[in-house]
Amino acid sequence: MPSTVPPATDRAARCAQTARGLTVPRLLHRNATEFADLPALTALGAQETLTWSALRDRVAHAARGLEALGLAAGDRMLINMSSRPEHWIIDLAAVHLGAIPSTIYATLSPDQIDYLARHSGAEIVVLEGDAELARWAPILAEVPTIRHVVTVAGPSSADGRVVTLADLESAGAAAHRADPEAFGERAREVSPEAPLTMLYTSGTTGDPKGVLLTHHNVMYQCVLIEDTITTPDHPASLAYLPLAHIAERILGIYYPLYRAGHVHVCPDQKQLVAGLAAVRPISFFGVPRVWEKIAAGVQAQISAADRRVRAAFEAAGEAARESHRLRAAGAPVPPELAARVAALDESVLRPLRARLGLDNLIWAGSGAAPIPVSTLVYLAGIGIDVFEVWGMTETTGTCTINTPQAFRVGSVGRVNPGMELRIADDGEILVRGPLVCAGYLAAGGGVESVTDADGWLPTGDVGVLDDDGFLTITDRKKELIISSGGKNMSPARIESLLRVHPLIGQAVAIGDRRPYVTALIVLDEEIAPMWARSKGLPDTSIAGLAAEPRMHAEIAAAVDAANAKLSRPEQVKAFRIMPSTWTPETGELTPTLKLRRRVVTDRHATAIDALYDTPSGV
Structure with a gap:
């Protein structure tokens, strides 16, 4: 598989010429x-x-x-x-x-x-x-x-x-x-090189970073959109x-x-x-949570319809999904299937989309967080092709894009013309080009560079390129939660506020690709038993205290105190007190006592999933 995508020179030159001088x-x-x-x-x-x-x-x-x-x-x-x-x-x-x-x-x-x-x-x-x-x-x-x-x-x-x-x-x-x-x-x-706006985005340390975007950054992105999507x-x-x-x-x-x-x-x-x-x-962008809600609403409508209507939607959806599957694979759609899809769309699916206000869509996009493939396939079955994009504030929005002419479900598309993309040895995605921001605002009013000496921006995301140049995001190198609503949050900030309470030894904020933030709480193995004895509790073990109502109330108060210092999307909506401590020996911590987030989320997946089934502290 390729590890580098060079700029598309012809289109890049045309877009650069169009954007030149614009403010x-x-x-x-x-x-x-x-x-x-x-x-x-x-x-x-x-x-x-x-x-x-x-x-x-x-x-x-x-x-x-x-x-x-x-x-x-x-x-x-x-x-x-x-x-x-x-x-x-x-x-x-x-x-x-x-x-x-x-x-x-x-x-x-x-x-x-x-x-x-x-x-x-x-x-x-x-x-x-x-x-x-x-x-x-x-x-x-x-x-x-x-x-x-x-x-x-x-x-x-x-x-x-x-x-x-x-x-x-x-x-x-x-x-x-x-x-x-x-x-x-x-x-x-x-001037085109002057800063146009500053957007604060969450940093991995918890302190927001002020991303400075120039007029040229933004104008180039606008020209790219026009060049990519005909409206x-x-x-x-x-x-x-x-x-x-x-x-x-x-x-x-x-x-x-x-x-x-x-x-x-x-x-x-x-x-x-x-x-x-x-x-x-004619175009609409939604974070994954928006598309998930639209899909859920349609499903509810169809489920409530009579058997004849449900059968019509199933037949139309099956044809639309087959057409979508072929187009995603870059294969031709047989004329007879295309004709069937067109007829069923006109009689069954388009009226449904009209009730949603989405019947005129030429392009529909999703970004800011990964969207489940199942949601994309379901929406394709009602005639809405949603195309994933990928980028960040530092790349003025989209850096890669799927289009109606070229897309792969599960990928985030191909790199924009004029932008270069490279996969580093550790899998991190590096980009450079005219969409990379001017830098971060320094506390003293200066500008801090976001790139290395060669102009490459390390994105913190890990990905792979297929032979056709489509990028798939496989992991996140930086420790950052992106909710299903597209909100970027630093787990380090949430966790540090939770750990202020002496009873909490470890805390892990969960919420990536989820609708809200939850937390796994590990009691301090020294303080918790002392607290239990002061309360006259007979069972001072970590397992016993995890199930103790008075301990639950104490931790709930600690969560409330942390939430008071957090924005609404960052606030912990549910938590679970774990029945045992975490150590390097158990695998959740490194030898230097840093959290191994992948181990935590994999090993305790059942407990995490339960928090989203029952959104209350357990």
Whole structure:
């Protein structure tokens, strides 16, 4: 099998030429000039739609307002709000000044927010309303670099430190009318090599890393998408993932900007089903959990139908899956099978997809975590071919991609044109090329490189290449949990917070490819018996204490204390106290007492699976 994939030079050259010189401000100017009256941004269910001309005006006003607050090129700005049109406006306004906006997850704990506020050195933070202001209050009082706060739905302060977005835009509009050329001048100063955004991603040590992406990184990714997936001009899309996620950054902001598309903003993922039905997008990206829920919903509908309807779906699904199997193998689909699939799709499957809002799909993707092959095959049976992609924030999203023309189920596709991929001797995947980020933000404001001297980025993932260049991810070298919802989490941080309690000797956070985090708890072999004796318990053995209700209550309190310092996705929803200790001799620990995670997950698979069958501490 090959160990290296060189860049696809012809396509790479074409994409590089197309992306050359592009920046977000230049694209917004183009759209406001050439496509002024086309729709740009609509909040789901709202009556008002911002055209490209109106959006640029709002961005100009917000930019002049931010400039008056002192935001300048190279400054960082943190955004803590939900997906709503104002999020796009304030983000793009900062970009037009050459500043670096960074959206943070709404689920972060106060400790995590405090870390990001200090690490980023942000001078301005943008908050949604009263709830966010209350969470940020201690941070605003203690972090001296934060000079101003902009609130979308909250009050302003008498001292001028907190201003409303409405007041900011009003003041900015007056400044723009007085000097209409200033906005364009600032925008033209932004170069393709300048940072466009910063996204914080979990590090293996537990400290988030601020990934700096340039305009060229993002523009090249947008050009690649257009070159790979043929879609109509001005496509409609549904933005529902957090804008702290690289996928939504690309698909919800930058790619629609590049294509002058129409973004429908879904502020709450609970509205996703209604949003899909309303928008009926031509492309849709979902983390595995989204696709699993869609598949489960369809299964429930079909199971509840009468025997005749179930038989029709089974016949249509069997034909669709056979076509999918042949295409995945690169084999031709016989004409008679193709005709049968087309007829059954029109009469049986397409109406089902129409009820889901997925009947217009040209491309459907999944990424951020592995998706079960069984889910992909089931969805193919209702006429939805979901193509896995692979990448990371540091590679501006996708680095490899499956397409309708070339895909392998279970693989993450072939490497993007212009990118090089190499498998190191230990199996780790290394990549380099125009999608690799500018680096990590250093605490002092500098930039730390993410690559070696030859430009290779070690991804932390382990994989193999087949003879046709398709990459399959087989393991993860870095210790990082990626939930089935696509959330990246550091197990080290979760485990260290659990081990703060003296009764806990070892803790292993579980959650990779799972819907939520659980933990295996090992009692401290010295402290636990002492605690038992102090409580007058007759059985002081580790096995006995693991089943003791009072010990369970004590560990539950320790888990609650740890959860208070964790974001919601990181919080431990269930745990099990193990009946014996772990040592190098038992195999769960190395000679230097480091966890052997593979051994733990393999050896205790039954206990782990039980935590997801019964989500409560046992």
